[in-house]
Amino acid sequence: MQSEPSWPAGRPPLEPFFLRLAAWSVFSGITARILRWRRLARLARLAREEYALSAAGASGRVLGRPTRPRALIFSTTGMRFRRYPAHVPQAAVDEVQEPRAVVALTDVAVYRRTTGQEIVLDGINWTVRPGEHWALLGPNGAGKTTLLRLIGAVMYPTTGTVEVLNHRLGRVDMRELRARIGLVSAAQKVPLDASAHTIVLTGATGTVQPLWGMYDTATRERAHALLAELGCKELAERRFGDCSGGQRARILISRALMADPSLLLLDEPFNALDLPSREDLVDALHRLAADWADLATVTVTHHVEELPPSTTHAFLLREGRRLASGPVDHVLTPDNMSSCFGRPVHVACHDGRWYARSGR
Numbered sequence: 001m002q003s004e005p006s007w008p009a010g011r012p013p014l015e016p017f018f019l020r021l022a023a024w025s026v027f028s029g030i031t032a033r034i035l036r037w038r039r040l041a042r043l044a045r046l047a048r049e050e051y052a053l054s055a056a057g058a059s060g061r062v063l064g065r066p067t068r069p070r071a072l073i074f075s076t077t078g079m080r081f082r083r084y085p086a087h088v089p090q091a092a093v094d095e096v097q098e099p100r101a102v103v104a105l106t107d108v109a110v111y112r113r114t115t116g117q118e119i120v121l122d123g124i125n126w127t128v129r130p131g132e133h134w135a136l137l138g139p140n141g142a143g144k145t146t147l148l149r150l151i152g153a154v155m156y157p158t159t160g161t162v163e164v165l166n167h168r169l170g171r172v173d174m175r176e177l178r179a180r181i182g183l184v185s186a187a188q189k190v191p192l193d194a195s196a197h198t199i200v201l202t203g204a205t206g207t208v209q210p211l212w213g214m215y216d217t218a219t220r221e222r223a224h225a226l227l228a229e230l231g232c233k234e235l236a237e238r239r240f241g242d243c244s245g246g247q248r249a250r251i252l253i254s255r256a257l258m259a260d261p262s263l264l265l266l267d268e269p270f271n272a273l274d275l276p277s278r279e280d281l282v283d284a285l286h287r288l289a290a291d292w293a294d295l296a297t298v299t300v301t302h303h304v305e306e307l308p309p310s311t312t313h314a315f316l317l318r319e320g321r322r323l324a325s326g327p328v329d330h331v332l333t334p335d336n337m338s339s340c341f342g343r344p345v346h347v348a349c350h351d352g353r354w355y356a357r358s359g360r
Helices: 014-056 090-095 144-151 174-178 196-205 217-229 245-257 275-291 334-341
Strands: 072-076 079-083 103-111 119-128 133-137 159-164 181-185 263-267 296-300 313-318 321-327 345-350 353-358
Touching: 103 144, 119 144, 119 321, 133 144, 144 159, 144 263, 144 296, 174 181, 181 245, 196 217, 196 245, 217 245, 217 275, 245 263, 245 275, 275 296, 313 334, 321 334, 334 345
Parallel strands: 133 296, 133 313, 181 263, 263 296
Antiparallel strands: 072 079, 103 119, 103 159, 313 321, 345 353
16 A cells, blocks of 8 residues: 655645645734724824814914814825815814813822932822913922923923823923923023023024024014013113013013913012012013913912912912812912911902911
């Protein structure tokens, strides 16, 4: 009886090999088709969101970018779609009526870097939306500066998440993000011998010294316009070092606005100002809130008397923890202020201006 032929050593039969190859081809085809349709579903979802945004804010701004109806074109393998936002279901529009957050902090904690154990901030949850004007108050050492550094994209939290202008810290280039945030602080280094107009120009490039080749006629005119808007038109050619404290604060605010930020942070802008200078700055901030409808601001201060009438919200911080936050009328109460500063405090509001005194 003739025996079946045997395969040489190390060479598998061809039939099992081709069967495995065919099975792998089928599996790859199915996988590719699934991925293709998942991609299609994702693009369709993005298209629906874009339609809703276009309908809900065709003439507004979302995080500093203009939202306007436009054709959406997307494609998958072998497919191409062109859709226009001619009709949007009302349900989709209702979903986006609430403005997207400029700042969103979730369960944020910060520990002292030197020890890694001392808590600077703990359990902070906070949301700031476009057009809101927040006052950040608390005693010395409460964590106000650290909180401002977080939302200014200067530092990272130890735990929790921080989203600024729809970007999560740790997943975005912090330098690019800071370019969209205006910051005014007495600690800012600017050349004292430069003119006020030159100081404002440096805000367009985010530099300490001016880069003259970068400033065209439109940029220079914008700097003059911002100085005029903040009541400093006559100071354009004056040396920054010769300006008073209140004038310097308004010039630095003009500088911060050169980049058209969506978020403006004011770190104790009223520090060491006399009464007339304080009132000039209060009036300037009140006008700014009226002229820049979508701009969100956060002002750190120790005194409620420094808050302009345009203040909409307040955040009270004590020992690194949130004591109260929300609409200013609900937060700046005698009970909350007394708990925040550790002594009886009487608070009153007259014609939009706040006043506080000790209750002893």
